[in-house]
Amino acid sequence: MDKIKRNLWKKAGIYCIINVCNQKKYVGSSKNLYRRLMSHRSALRKGVHENRKLQNSWNKHGEDNFQYFILEYCQESDLISREQYYIDSIKPWYNIVQEVERLSFPEESRAKMSISRKEGIANGSIR
Numbered sequence: 001m002d003k004i005k006r007n008l009w010k011k012a013g014i015y016c017i018i019n020v021c022n023q024k025k026y027v028g029s030s031k032n033l034y035r036r037l038m039s040h041r042s043a044l045r046k047g048v049h050e051n052r053k054l055q056n057s058w059n060k061h062g063e064d065n066f067q068y069f070i071l072e073y074c075q076e077s078d079l080i081s082r083e084q085y086y087i088d089s090i091k092p093w094y095n096i097v098q099e100v101e102r103l104s105f106p107e108e109s110r111a112k113m114s115i116s117r118k119e120g121i122a123n124g125s126i127r
Contacts, residue, residue: 004041004068008034013073014082016090019057021065026054026094029083031076037068054094 120126
């Protein structure tokens with residue numbers, strides 16, 4: 001995969017990962033493009049990516065045959081609608097789910113998860 005540039009840190013937008021051998025694509029969005037693309041690359045390199053279609057293709061064609069493109073920078077509030085627009089337009093083969101949906105947790109649940117995460121880091125059960 002292309003070098004993921006640090007200037008994407010904390011920028012929100014829509015991205016596309018493309019297999020240059022067969023032109024098949026994956027479209028996603030993130031409020032932190034750098035972190036999300038690094039996460040994709042890390043999981044793919046380890047062979048544990050949650051998207052089996054993308055992982056199998058990565059394993060078959062190799063990292064050098066994948067590139068990423070930023071399709072659009074946008075506000076966090078527009079991520080879902082803009083990602084859906086690109087999924088509907090491009091019809092990316094690797095996207096298993098064609099309908100964009102985000103889980104949203106109540107503030108109380110998010111606070112509990114944060115505390116749990118901090119405790120896990122402090123006691124060594126989470127890196």
